[in-house]
Structure formats: C-alpha cells, structure tokens
Amino acid sequence: MSGYMSGIVAILCINLIFAYGIYVTAAAGQLNLGGAGFQAIGAYAAAWLSSVAMQPIWLTIPAAMVITGFVGFLISFPVLRTRGVYMVLATFAFAEVVAGYLLRSKVFGGAIGMVVPDHIDVPVLIGAAVLVTLAVFYLMATRLGLAMRSIHDDEPVSSLMGVNVRAIQVASFTLGGAFAGLAGALYAHHFSFVEAQYFNSLLSIYVLLFVLIGGTQTAWGPLVGSLFFTLIPELLRVGGSWRYVVFGVAIVLMMIIRPEGIVTRELVARLSPRNWFGGKRPALGERHAG
Amino acid sequence: MSAPPASPARRPAIGQPVIIAAGLALAVALGIGFGGKVIAQQIVSGLMLGAIYMTVAMAFTLTIGVLNFLNFTIPTLFMLTGMVAWGLIHQGWLAFAGGSAWLVALLIGVGVAVAASLVVERFTFRYLRTRHGDATEHAIPLVSSLGFLLIFEHLVLIGMGSESQRFAVPFKADIRIFGVVLGGAQLASMVLAVVIVAALTYILKHTRMGRALRTIAENPDTASLLGVEVTRIVPVVFILTGLLAGVAGALFTINYSDVSPFMGDHVGTKAIAAMVLGGLGSIWGAIAGGILVGLTETLSIHFLGGDSVQMTVWGLLLAVIILRPQGLFGTASIGKGKM
Numbered sequence: 001m002s003g004y005m006s007g008i009v010a011i012l013c014i015n016l017i018f019a020y021g022i023y024v025t026a027a028a029g030q031l032n033l034g035g036a037g038f039q040a041i042g043a044y045a046a047a048w049l050s051s052v053a054m055q056p057i058w059l060t061i062p063a064a065m066v067i068t069g070f071v072g073f074l075i076s077f078p079v080l081r082t083r084g085v086y087m088v089l090a091t092f093a094f095a096e097v098v099a100g101y102l103l104r105s106k107v108f109g110g111a112i113g114m115v116v117p118d119h120i121d122v123p124v125l126i127g128a129a130v131l132v133t134l135a136v137f138y139l140m141a142t143r144l145g146l147a148m149r150s151i152h153d154d155e156p157v158s159s160l161m162g163v164n165v166r167a168i169q170v171a172s173f174t175l176g177g178a179f180a181g182l183a184g185a186l187y188a189h190h191f192s193f194v195e196a197q198y199f200n201s202l203l204s205i206y207v208l209l210f211v212l213i214g215g216t217q218t219a220w221g222p223l224v225g226s227l228f229f230t231l232i233p234e235l236l237r238v239g240g241s242w243r244y245v246v247f248g249v250a251i252v253l254m255m256i257i258r259p260e261g262i263v264t265r266e267l268v269a270r271l272s273p274r275n276w277f278g279g280k281r282p283a284l285g286e287r288h289a290g
Numbered sequence: 291m292s293a294p295p296a297s298p299a300r301r302p303a304i305g306q307p308v309i310i311a312a313g314l315a316l317a318v319a320l321g322i323g324f325g326g327k328v329i330a331q332q333i334v335s336g337l338m339l340g341a342i343y344m345t346v347a348m349a350f351t352l353t354i355g356v357l358n359f360l361n362f363t364i365p366t367l368f369m370l371t372g373m374v375a376w377g378l379i380h381q382g383w384l385a386f387a388g389g390s391a392w393l394v395a396l397l398i399g400v401g402v403a404v405a406a407s408l409v410v411e412r413f414t415f416r417y418l419r420t421r422h423g424d425a426t427e428h429a430i431p432l433v434s435s436l437g438f439l440l441i442f443e444h445l446v447l448i449g450m451g452s453e454s455q456r457f458a459v460p461f462k463a464d465i466r467i468f469g470v471v472l473g474g475a476q477l478a479s480m481v482l483a484v485v486i487v488a489a490l491t492y493i494l495k496h497t498r499m500g501r502a503l504r505t506i507a508e509n510p511d512t513a514s515l516l517g518v519e520v521t522r523i524v525p526v527v528f529i530l531t532g533l534l535a536g537v538a539g540a541l542f543t544i545n546y547s548d549v550s551p552f553m554g555d556h557v558g559t560k561a562i563a564a565m566v567l568g569g570l571g572s573i574w575g576a577i578a579g580g581i582l583v584g585l586t587e588t589l590s591i592h593f594l595g596g597d598s599v600q601m602t603v604w605g606l607l608l609a610v611i612i613l614r615p616q617g618l619f620g621t622a623s624i625g626k627g628k629m
Binding site: 078081086093100103104111201 | 354433436439441443444445448562563598599601605608
C-alpha cells in the first residue's frame with residue numbers, strides 16, 4: 001500500500017469508529033455536536049498515559065476508552081436535561097470547553113501538543129474499525145438497540161411501553177463517548193502526535209454530518225456516510241479547492257432528495273438477500289435494522 | 291422528563307431593556323470604581339465587540355424564534371460582506387466612487403449577503419416541512435445550512451485566497467473621555483447596532499409584517515389557517531437575517547480594518563453563545579447576551595490571558611444551558627422540540 005493510500009485508509013478507519021460513537025447517541029435520538037471534545041479526551045488520555053506515565057499500548061487504549069466513556073456518562077446527566085437545539089448547543093459548548101482547556105493546560109502540552117511514543121500501524125486500525133462496526137451491528141440487533149431505536153422514533157410512546165428512556169439515553173452517551181475515545185486513542189497512536197487545534201468545531205460538524213448523511217435508522221448509515229465523506233473529497237482532489245464546493249452542493253442536494261440519509265430501514269430491507277428472488281416489498285412488521 | 295410550563299403571561303417588554311441598561315450601568319460603574327482607567331478601557335472595548343456579537347446574535351435568534359432553525363450560514367454571510375467589499379475595491383471597480391468607495395463597497399457587500407441568504411432559503415427552509423417520522427429529521431435544514439457554509443466559504447477561498455486583507459476606512463476620529471479612548475468607527479457602529487435593534491423591535495411589534503412573523507413563530511399551521519401567507523413571509527426572515535449578518539460584517543470590517551475568509555467563524559460561534567445566554571428567540575436577550583459575551587471576552591483576556599477566552603465564554607454558556615436552559619430572557623418552549 002502506498003503512503004497516500006494508507007493515509008486515507010487510516011483516516012477512514014478512525015473516522016468510522018468516531019462516527020459510530022456519534023451514531024450510538026444519534027440512534028437513541030440525541031444529536032451530539034461535541035464529538036471533537038470526546039475524541040480529544042480519548043486522544044489526550046492515551047497520549048498522556050503513553051508519553052508521561054509510560055504505559056504500554058494495550059493499557060493506554062482501553063484506559064482512554066474507559067475515561068472517555070466515563071466522561072460521556074457524567075456529561076449525559078446535565079446534557080439530557082436539554083433537548084432539541086439546546087442539546088446540540090450544549091454538546092457543542094462542551095467540546096469548546098474541552099478544546100479551550102487543552103490549549104491552556106501545561107500538563108497536556110498546551111498549544112504545542114504532545115508526542116506519543118508508541119506507534120500502531122494501519123492493519124490494527126482496520127481491525128479495530130471492523131470490530132467496532134460488528135459490535136454496533138450486534139448492538140442494534142439486541143433488546144438495547146431496539147429500545148434505542150424506539151426512543152429515536154418516539155420517546156413518549158417508548159416510555160409508555162416501559163422503556164427506561166433516561167437509562168438508555170445515558171447508556172448511549174456512555175457508549176458513544178467510549179467509541180469516540182477509542183477513535184481518539186487510535187488517532188494519537190497512529191499519528192504519534194496530538195494537538196488541540198485538530199479537535200476543533202469543524203471536526204464535530206463533519207462527524208455529525210457523516211452520521212446524518214449516512215442515515216441514523218440503521219447501523220449501515222455511519223459506514224456509508226464515512227465512506228462517502230472520506231472518499232468523495234479524495235476522488236475530487238483533482239478539482240483543488242472546488243472539491244469542497246462540490247461537496248457542499250452534494251450535502252444540500254442529499255438533504256433535498258433523501259433527507260433521512262443514504263441508507264434507510266426500507267432500503268436495507270429491500271436489499272436484504274431474503275428478498276433477492278421474491279422481490280416483494282417487506283411488510284411493515286418485517287422491517288428491521290441491519 | 292417534564293418540561294417546565296411556558297409562562298402564560300409574557301414579561302412586559304419595557305422591563306427587559308430597563309434590566310439590561312441597569313445591569314450594564316452597574317457593571318460599568320463597578321468596573322471603573324474598582325479598576326480605574328484600564329478597566330474602563332476594557333469595558334469600552336467589550337461593549338464595542340458586544341455590539342458586533344449582538345447584531346449577529348439577533349440574526350440567529352430571529353431564525354430560531356420564527357422558524358425553529360439554527361442557521362449555520364450566518365457566519366458566512368457575515369464574512370461575505372467583508373470579503374466582497376474588499377474584492378470590489380481590490381479590483382478597482384469602485385474607482386468612480388472616489389473617497390466614499392469603502393461605503394459603496396460595504397453596501398454592495400451587505401446586498402450580496404442578503405442575496406446569498408435568499409439562496410439559502412430556497413434550498414434549505416423549503417424542505418423543513420416534515421415528511422418522515424424521525425427524531426433527527428429536524429436536523430435537515432441544519433445540515434443543509436452546513437453544506438452552504440462549505441460552499442460559500444470555499445467559493446470565497448477560490449476567488450480571493452485565504453490571506454487576511456487590509457480594508458482601509460478613511461475616518462479615524464478617536465474621542466477621549468476622561469482618558470478612555472473611544473474609536474469613532476466603534477462609536478458609530480455601536481449607535482448603528484442600537485438603531486437596528488430598535489427598528490427590528492418596532493417592525494416585530496407594530497407592523498403587519500411583524501405580526502405575521504410572530505404568528506408563524508407561535509405556530510406555522512395556525513398562521514396559515516388564519517390567512518398568513520407563510521411561503522411569502524418566510525423569505526422576509528432570511529432577508530432580515532442577511533441584512534443583520536451583513537451589517538455586522540460591515541461594522542466589523544470598519545472597526546478592525548481587516549477582512550479574511552475566516553472572519554465569520556469566531557464571531558459566529560460567539561454570537562451563538564450570546565444568543566443562548568440571552569435566551570433563544572428573544573431579541574433583548576440577544577442584546578444582553580452580546581454585551582455579556584463581549585465583556586466576558588475582553589475581561590478574561592485582560593485578567594486571565596488571551597487563550598482563556600474559549601474556556602470562559604463556553605464554560606459560561608454550558609453553565610447557562612444546564613442551569614437555566616431558557617437563558618436570561620427566553621421562553622422555555624422555544625428550541626425544545628424540532629429545530
């Protein structure tokens with residue numbers, strides 16, 4: 001694999017894991033526009049454990065996941081007091097505070113950033129991305145995943161049906177935080193360097209776009225969204241700065257033509273192998289997430 | 291989770307400006323009393339910055355209040371004004387205007403911002419109408435506006451490069467009051483901001499158009515049933531949005547004599563903070579929030595150093611969202627349901 005290709009694959013894998021972190025909360029109906037904050041916490045936790053505490057990789061990455069998951073758990077309580085546009089803004093503000101703190105802190109290198117001694121290579125990233133993808137697909141097929149989808153579709157009715165809405169939302173924030181933290185830790189170890197400027201609001205916006213453009217109804221969404229977002233700009237690289245313009249136009253058109261995202265439950269059901277030969281549209285009761 | 295009931299009786303409108311003015315006078319008096327000239331200068335700069343933030347915050351709050359839509363193109367409209375004005379002068383197309391070329395350029399810039407805002411309306415808000423039972427569907431116009439943010443910002447980058455450019459304004463009349471320097475441009479921009487706010491408040495309160503806007507803000511379907519032509523009124527919101535963001539961009543350009551393709555990013559996020567502090571959908575809230583953010587920014591730079599701003603402003607915002615989600619003057623219902 002050439003250096004250029006492996007760079008793209010590495011970013012794709014990290015973005016994919018990151019997108020699943022945001023997806024897990026979005027699947028339960030919560031929009032998190034503070035993804036960069038969670039990823040930054042994971043990245044800096046891994047960087048600090050690796051470079052200052054001199055811990056090995058097999059410890060730094062799980063520890064970063066646990067720390068970020070715990071932060072997600074803690075922040076979910078105040079954030080879940082808010083809804084709609086307030087939740088978007090609360091998570092956004094959280095990410096800004098994290099980035100502001102990291103830029104200032106002496107412990108974490110401030111604006112200079114931190115060098116991470118242990119390096120991991122692309123195959124590990126691919127392995128992690130595949131594992132996370134499978135884990136989320138499995139999660140969405142469990143009872144917990146079903147409860148998350150029901151909250152996403154209709155919160156009051158889910159509550160009436162006996163779903164513990166608050167507990168599941170907290171769980172989805174915790175899990176989402178852990179995945180974003182994993183993405184951050186992998187970023188730190190792959191690029192061997194972290195700086196607070198990378199984890200800016202644009203990153204939070206992009207990763208939420210991955211998820212929303214891909215579609216929040218099924219676990220396929222983030223996968224398709226990350227591929228779309230990471231590869232399209234690369235394919236359009238010939239056009240120079242124009243590629244972002246084309247990209248913006250693609251986003252606007254997507255929202256007009258297919259606002260629920262590229263992949264929907266109906267599309268998954270239609271493409272499922274069970275319907276290859278019958279060709280009948282699935283009845284409502286049969287539809288389910290991939 | 292039960293939302294607090296929206297207060298049925300609105301606070302009388304006269305109360306809010308009085309509260310803001312009183313709070314402001316108290317803060318200034320305290321600051322000058324304890325800190326002397328240096329602090330007074332900081333407060334003056336904070337107020338000038340606050341005037342820019344409040345104008346942009348009003349653009350945000352108007353779109354959220356009437357349409358329940360967080361419009362992320364506002365920072366780019368702000369930037370478009372400055373960059374278009376600079377581009378026109380740089381190309382020498384305004385040589386005929388002589389000494390007032392800067393004014394003509396800025397006016398054209400504001401016009402471009404309004405036109406761009408109407409393009410955004412055509413391709414985002416028209417599709418807000420919910421067609422699918424989906425908890426994240428309210429994000430549709432939000433995502434489209436992020437797409438437009440990319441389009442506008444990169445078109446400017448292609449056309450004019452990424453460097454920040456100098457935009458000279460010929461007047462520099464500094465006024466000194468008790469040793470505190472008041473920039474003439476700053477003073478003019480502050481006055482202009484206050485005039486715009488007053489005009490907007492008047493339009494919303496006393497005109498037929500304003501009544502239609504407030505009806506849509508309450509409930510678009512009911513407004514439509516009562517004979518408000520929603521599809522014709524909605525573009526007005528976007529025209530006002532473009533106008534506010536454009537004027538703020540022009541004021542910023544005059545104050546700092548400097549434009550860049552990224553000038554909207556920081557101001558835009560600070561304006562969002564100002565809007566939330568004041569309360570979503572509240573015009574007086576946007577004003578109070580803008581001043582508060584401006585003061586917080588200059589004072590935390592003075593006392594804690596330049597890199598502390600991000601933490602203090604956003605920390606304040608996070609605290610407000612969690613402790614008092616409706617902000618200082620907002621009503622509890624806005625922004626809770628769909629976006």
